[in-house]
Amino acid sequence: MNTTQVKTTKLRPEDERLPLGRTLAYGLQHVLTMYGGIIAPPLIIGGAAGLSSEEVGVLIASCLFVGGLATILQTVGIPFFGCQLPLVQGTSFASVATMVAIIDGGGGIQAVFGAVLAASAVGFLIAPFFARIIRFFPPVVTGVVITMIGISLTPVAANWAMGGNSKADNYGSLENIGLAGITLLLALLLSKLGNAAISRLSILFAMVLGTVIAVLLGMADFSKVGNGTIFAFPQPLAFGWPVFELGGIISMLIVVIVILTETTADILAVGEITGSKITSRRIADGLRADMASSILAPFLNTFTQSAFAQNVGLVAITGVKSRFVVTAGGGILVILGLLPVLGRVVAAVPTAVLGGAGIVLFGTVAASGIRTLSKVKYEGNLNLIIVATSIAFGSLPIVKTDFYDSFPTWFATIFDSGISSAAVMAILLNLLFNEMKFGTPKNNASVFAAAPPRMVREEEVRGLRDGDHYEAGKLIDADGDEIPVVSDDDFKDALITHQLKVVTGVNNQANAEKQRGRRQNTQQSTTELNHA
Template sequence: MPAATAEKVRPPAKHPVDEVLPPQQLAIYGFQHVLAFYAGAVIVPILLGSAIGLTPDQLIHLINADLFTCGIASLLQAIGFWKIGVRLPLLQGVTFTAVSPMIIIGVNAGGGVNGLLTIYGAVLVSGVVTFLLAPFFGKIVRFFPPVVTGTVITVIGFSLLPVAAGDAILRWDPKTSSYSQSVLSTDAHGNWHLASGGWKILCLALGTVVIIVVIQRLFRGFVQTIAVLLGLVIGTLIAWLAGEAHFDSVRTASWVGVTTPFHFGMPKFVLAAIISMVLVMLVTMVETCGDVFATAEIVGKRVDGEDVARALRADGVATFIGGIFNSFPYTCFAENVGLVRLTKIKSRYVVATAAVFMIILGLLPKAGAIVAGIPSSVLGGAGLAMFSTVAVVGIQTLGKVDFNDHRNGIIVATSLGLAMLVTAEPGVSTLLPKDYQVFLGSGITIGSITAFVLYMVFFHVGNSRGAAIATTSSGDVIGLAQINAMPKEDFVHTFEPLFQGNTWIIADAFDRRPFKDTQDLRESFQEALFSASDEKQRELIAGYPDLGSQEIAPGELGDASIRDRAAIMLSQLRDGEREELAGVTSAYREKFGFPLVICVRDAGSVDQLVAQGRARLDNSRHQELVTALVESAKIAGHRFDDLIADADPIGTARASMANPQ
């Protein structure tokens, strides 16, 4: 056969995601995924079991059921079938978003097995809803922007911290054979007292936090990713040596056991619990979308809306199976997404191998008994570290939010305030009938509902000016809606001072309407600046006055320069400073043929301004043209902030306090 013909029929190379590695590599890399995943996987049933009063035997079964179903869920996602599973190296685990609502549901249902059955009813229905919404979620995901998801994730972290703190002060109670005896108590006068041996319990909790932090500080790579797991292991070992860890149930646990459907009984369906869990899954669906796109970027594989739908269907099916096999709602685990980036092992069959390991572990009750023996104080310490990290993720998400728009500030502040109300004062939930106390008894639920409803009210119901961005010549405040609707001439006039009266930048930005938010408007000016022709860019640079020049006329354009100069009092230079600066600017203009452009507000002082100008004299003309453009963009950014500050001084002051420079 000719070479050319052979070339045509040669099968295409497999994408690394679809590559099947040798068995020994699959085993090693798969087990590594299990280690990174294990602590996060088992901590949910432990927290839930402790909170709703399950017996050690029931907790062991819960842990094994969780691991068993995690394995099935991961196979669905990584291997997939029909239109279920995204077929990427994504490991599935119980979502932390569900912990607080499930605890509230279980406690309100009376705790114990009865509480579990009510939880499972809500889990089953939420799995079906997730599956049905999967193909349509792309159309509603816009109703879950960072201001909503960031608020919800932050609330999750804050709501779970009291749970971890409560575990951190519990010690073993021989009467109940469980960790249910608090080391803190109050006397008749309300004064707090520490029970005998209480310092040992507190030291175990705080020591676990210290161990996790030290590992994260001293180690890198894989060891760092399992810092929580190592903290649990080391903390438990220290507790055992101190006589505070009890593994009596390990001796009586079976070597092999199979989790059976509806082991605890038939589920109970309560409307309030179902609504709460559906809300949890809506937030989880947003997280899954993020994990899918993040993993696709890491492995270098394109994904589209149908891929996202397959991933969400897998979440729905896995959650439904979890309700049958005594487990909980499932989502992609971000820890393992990070491990894929760290190891650069992209094969989805590695995750499938890890899934098989988890199924095997789920069939070993003795392994579950060992995990159930982790002391409550050690678990509480690890929980403090983990749940604080969840809150940090939420804060990072909120970092993408435009807080110059007062609506976003109101949404976040109100949602956090109401969520913390019911977290700090859980007695508020008694104002509602028992079946509906979940709405006021869970910070995550009321925080999620508030964030979503307020977002719809402020952004999608009725007319709104949006963020206050500028003022008209008559002093009227205008927002984003007015800016999107104003004629080009008015738009140019409003923003002309940003670039020394170079209206072509403003006109080009106008053509990029509509602007979705203040940041989008800001970026449109930057894109117009850097995409312009060389001739227009040189024209802009030439329009700036010499630094320290006294020839700046007051007026709309001159006022912007005067405001810039006031940052380091350039208009009040001493004679020596004026001569030194004039010498640098003169030498610069003579060498390059255009003025020295520096963002004065970032310079810090006159001395730093002069030093920066001298240093730039050693650059090439091309580099200085580029630098001048960057500096002009910085200048425009500060002037844009001035427009917003003048239009909304109170909102700007609040944003400045929330984000100090």
């Protein structure tokens, strides 16, 4: 039994092991893809809390270090922890608005750490519940969520392409957008090359070449790389012990529920891309790793951890499904957290370069969702209205960022994310239309039901000949004779009968030939005897 289990595990796509050099290269590509996203929360929170540049540096190093540990736990996995999929973990951006609100409310950064710790502990306890709802995530739901992950990340790519800092003088300049466009073009051209290795590393090479171009144009500054310490271990509780405030904990608990929803969607998305089997047990292990990392985070001066959706796109576009590649990326993050000088090198990569790469990556996530939706059956049901309403509903906070400004904070926290709002709508509509059969119209009675396109299967066309035509509900051949239209079972029975007749006829013909041969032999023998 154990031998069979080991063999099955080795056959999983995500268990593929690549040579060390390629593993490190692909891992670095993952780090560069998510680096801007992982350092954004500490920059925002540090600024809101009024921390000095050195203290903000501590937050950034802690985010990199804990994100690396969380990634290693998620990809390698231990009993009950880690989904063992190529998922990159890092500081969740979903909690930024709530953490800023806690700071503005007078709680300070210690209250933020306390809220993260308490809410993550509750999230850890309810993680198995989320794992049991996998049956409510059919392709019509997962396709919507995966599509919305890509769509909701598009503004992030646009912001990066414009320069990343809206307060900078050159934000949105043609230079920044042009640099992003060059990086995008390089990624596409490198993907077009016949060499498979170059094609898979096209995003990394494009970012490197884009950075070189930025240096030549004077748009990249590496002068500050040498400033600061080379090695530094994150100091536990560098900002003091966490402070627990009920209001902050409740607000953060809502965020944790959103994170659990998004991580579940990311696990399902990666499973769809890699072709891996996703079970409720596997989701539970992934969510427990998510929350365990978030519980550890406040003690090491950082915040809630979650799966990074942008790296899901990198898995899709490169086709590299090995979880050990992402493990290598986690190791690089840990080293960056211990070696601030390396982090400063990566941080010097122009944000516009990341934006050019992000357009491809995030678009690929949306394309993966569309591919999933293409497998959904739309005939005789209301799946079309589920997809249409959920995507439109999830797009509201993306196309109109102030849509939920007048709503209560707890409501806005949940639905201000295009991913979570689309997920909630898709799940509820799937329950209403597909699980609760009462009242649902049948036979495409709804105006929202999709009319199936007119088409004929290829194997059916092969049976037609020139002159065959359909007349008065009957199929007529060129001679005017009717061709019977039968069911699949009747066709199989007729085919078997025909084959038996053919075989019987061949056998009869063979027997007849044998009999004819015997008669000829008998006649020849009789003739010879008469002559004798």
